[in-house]
Amino acid sequence: MDELRRRAKELLEASSVKVVIGYENGTDGKTRALFIENPADAGKLVFDSRCIMNLAAYITKHEVKSKGKMAIAATLPVMRAIVQLASEFQVNDNNLLVLGITPESKMIEFKDLTEVETFVHQYQIEIDSRNKEMLDRIEKMTPSERWDFWIQELTPCFKCYACRAACPMCYCHRCTVEFNQPQWIPVPSSELGNLEWHIMRAIHLAGRCVDCDACYNACPLAIPLNLLTKRMLLDAREHFGGYQPSLKAEHLMSTYKPDDKENFIM
Amino acid sequence: MADFEPKIVAFVCNWCTYAGADLTGTSRIKYASNVRIVRFPCTGRIDYMLLMKSFDEGADGIIVSGCHPNDCHYTSGNFHARRRWIMVRSLCDFIGIDIRRIKFSWVSAAEGAKWADIVNTTVSEIRELGPYNDYKKVAKRPLKEVSHG
Amino acid sequence: MNIDGRLVRKESLEKLFKILKANNRTIVGPSQKNGRISYKMVENYEGITSEYIQTTQSPKEVAFPRTEKILDYSKNADGMTVKGINADDIPDIVLWGVRPCDTMGMGELSAIFNWDYRDEIYNSRSSRVTVLGFSCGKSDEYCFCTSVGGNPGNIEGSDILFTQLGENGDYLAEIITEKGSQVVSLASDLFEKAENIVKGKFLADVPVRFEKEQVRQNLEKYFDSEQWVAQSLKCLGCGACAYVCPTCACFDIQDEAHGKSGSRVRCWDSCGFSLFTLHTSGHNPREVQSQRWRQRIMHKFSYMPDRLSVYGCTGCGRCSRACPADMNILDHLISIQEVTV
Amino acid sequence: MTDNIYMPYQMKVEKITWEAPGVKTFMLKFINEDDQNKFSFSAGQFGEYSVYGTGESTFCIASSPTRKGYIECTFRQTGKVTNALSNCEEGSIIGFRGPYGNVFPIDEWKGKNLLFIAGGIALPPMRCVIWNALDLRENFKDVTIIYGARTVKDLVYKHELEDWKRRGDVKLITTVDPGGESPDWKGEIGFVPTIVEKVVPSSANTIAIVCGPPVMIKYTFPVLTKLGFADENIFTTLENRMKCGFGKCGRCNVGKVYVCKDGPVFTLAQLNELPDEY
Secondary structure: OOHHHHHHHHHHOOOOOEEEEEEEOOOHOOEEEEEEEOOOHHHHHOOOOOOOOHHHHOOOOOOOOOOOEEEEEHHHHHHHHHHHHHOOOOOOOOOOEEEEEOOOOOOOOOOOHHOOOOOOOOOOOOOOHHHHHHHHHHHHHOOHHHHHHHHOOOOOOOOOHHHHHOOOOOOOOOOOOOOHOOOOOOOOOOOHHHHHHHHHHHHOOOOOOOOOHHHHHOOOOOOHHHHHHHHHHHHHHHHOOOOOOOOOOOOOOOOOOOOOOOOOOO | OOOOOHHHOEEEEEHHHHHHHHHHOOOOOOOOOOOEEEEOOHHHHHHHHHHHHHHHOOOEEEEEEEOOOOOOOOOOHHHHHHHHHHHHHHHHHHOOOOHEEEEEOOOOOOOOHHHHHHHHHHHHHHHHHHHOHHHHHHHHHOOOOOOOO | OOOOOEOOOOOOOHHHHHHHHHOEEEEEEEEEEHHHHEEEEEOOHOOOOOOOOOOOOOHHHHOOOEEEEEEOOOOOOOEEEOOOOOOHHHOOOEEEEEEEHHHHHHHHHHHHHOOOOOOHHHHHHHHHHHEEEEOOOOOOEEEHHHHHHOOOOOOOOOOOOEEEEHHEEEEEEEEOOOHHHHHHOOOOHHEOOOOOOHHHHHHOOOOOOOHHHHHHHHOOOOOOHHHHHHHHHOOOOOOHHHHHOOOOOOOEEEEEOOOOOOEEEEEEEOOOOOOHHOOOOOOOOOOOHHHHHHHHHOOOOOOOHHHOOOOOOOOOHHHHHHHOOOOOHHHHHHHHOOOOO | OOOOOOOEEEEEEEEEEHHHEOOEEEEEEEEEHHHHHHHOOOOOOOEEEOOOOEEEEEEEOOOOOOOOEEEEEEEEEEOOOHHHHOOOOOOOEEEEEEEEOOOOHHHHOOOOOOEEEEEEEHHHHHHHHHHOOOHHHHOOOEEEEEEEOOHHHHHOHHHHHHHHHHHEEEEEEEEEEOOOOOOOOOOOEHHHHHHHHHHOOOOOEEEEEEOOOOOOOOOHHHHHHHHHHHHHHEEEEOOOOOOOOOOOOOOOEOOOOOOOOOOOOHHHHHHHHHHOOO
């Protein structure tokens, strides 16, 4: 991806951005986040199919954001996360420049976030077949089978909160689990405590999750917790016509339509 | 499970359903005493974590009730709540929480009879379903000492 | 010190497992779920996974569980009854298939729990564990046990150490402790005589990557370096590295109340979280992630060696393997060693 | 299991005094008699006070070791445990683990002047040392106490301030922040550092003990140094988040130093060697 390296070098030399966030080669053939402030390091930037980590998790981090204007190499999921973060006033045109990488690995430098939004709206959020098959398999179970399935899947969780840390949408300075008056979610990892934590995480992402799988990829125990947020995504589509991260549209869970349909309220 | 007395928690909005329940009392309509009513300023304030905590503490059924659409004292509390309950209810169903034990209703301040009817039907339904063993089984399971299970 | 070395046939391992089960011993071994390997209670030999360089989680849970009751209380009419932990409720455990870096880690955990005040809850758990170690035949770029005083055939911390003699060959079993001989006495016919087997030939080659004394000295004057910020920019602030680490022993104490009775619970905690040092007044001595990442390295490579004369790292590489942001501790330690402050 | 180091003593709340808005003092007695007799501590040590079902909280022991048979603690209602503590009435049962931490070296101060400077809710750790010194009054030359708070009603131990004022052998100066005085306030008005400058205590053969909120500490130390106090003669206590209290849970360290084991009492000389991580 020489075009990305060249552009990053130019931006830093002209100091129109203070830091360029991209990928570099990591350990054991993996790629990892790279923060370039000195134009000479631009050569380290790489881009290929291994780069799936969602870099948007960094643009709300104090130590990165306080460096000044950021440029970010953004694949489609990262762009969706950026648009959603922009609609939640976390980033704007003065502190973020998006170097888009299209699904065909072509680089587009977007002038501003509205351009990113129009690009993102060309693609529908699709749940891949493997996860869809898992969702259907769970759907066919009876409620207590589903209950046993989730208790068994979530019990190994040792509450390291890597799912929360890797998610670009989880940027709260102090998360609900870090308040102890009241202590909604028990601190120790226990069967019910884990379940309540993952339910709370899924609900706080309702209408905001961009289905980038960062939470699943971050989990040290590969717990399929992204199925919960995918379920919320499908529910939003089924009941409210779905959502796309967008700058102007209202957020799914903080707005309503007088004629929202439901069949269970007596 | 005829002799089982279910524990029901009712999260109700103060302006309509609570007043409706009041009306049920003043008009001497009898309804099952298994219900424990918790008053909230609005259905919009009823947090989904309260459902979890109620089952944690041993509830067998939950009623959530508030003002009819367009009657909300704060104009949009029940609209927000409705959207939230649609999403929360389907997630609870996906997780395997028994959603037959969570009842949602609109009860205005004038519908004392409807409130009594809702409580009675809920109690009899939950009595049929029996205690919520799935949840209690996990809650009571001794703390996984050495979590190698 | 001559160690009693025996030969154990490849197929005898399964027999040993069955004999231990027959003597109703609880066996905790590496077992796979979702493609990740953690130490779990295993009922039959097929449940044990054996093709791995290192497991995802460390075996520290047998002695330092993620959630552990330390006392029970119950309010009653005339006051409060508070009961501690009854040591007899803790089961005897055979820990099967542990790498030498993990058995070495047990020593470091016990150094923390027995420094000054002796933590009898930890001691009663760790004293009930019989450790069957397996030397490493292979290693990968994450491993650096030789740089922190360990080696792929290190007997420290194991009761019996099995070393496989070449690709799917038989095993050299070194009986190291009294507990080890008890296990041998249960199945003495499986442990045959072994003549002059050179163990070193069959061990993985783990190059020494840094000089731990040099890192420790550099750290003395490295506290205010802004390298910490550069290194930790990609750290996301989760607890994965601390929770998979065999020597991380930081914990939190929480109360769980259910009506009139309840319990006080000790559970894992991580210096990577902001809540770890947050004061009720809102002041936080470690406000940003670089300070927390510094604490992790300083604790393991400067404070522990100084206070407990034991390093807080065994070079197992799990923290780098499990890190969602690929914070490779080895790269950082090497860069700290090269710095001339 | 014999000695479970996490097992608290069971304590009965004998007396509760309201010190200031949200600030209470508990007098605690050991329920078990021989715990009472075996228990001993020194000035400066702290403990973990626990409300079963809520958790544990760390404060110093505010009563003097010379007063046997009970211990006292003073706390402000801010967090989960202190809120639960505030709901306790006289007679309720709480837990106490301790004593932990190091001590004020009172024996080394024999024959010296003592200057106590305290701010707001930090008087409790000092009060333990003050009463300890006053109970052995003959060991020390003159004793000066400078104590300030935000407003008059925020002053804690009001009745003891009166006792100290009436005693001939103690010089007590109380102050309130500007604007915090009540109409009939006769004490000083001004921040503690400015009052220390005004009182100009002599530094010859004097030990200074300073406790207060970080901002007060920050401005008081330079004043003392200017007055000629040597760094090793200025003592203070450090407050850090704690859970175990005996050097295991790993959260209270400042650099290499564990505040729960090597502190909470430090001299300014020791503080200057610590990295700025507190």
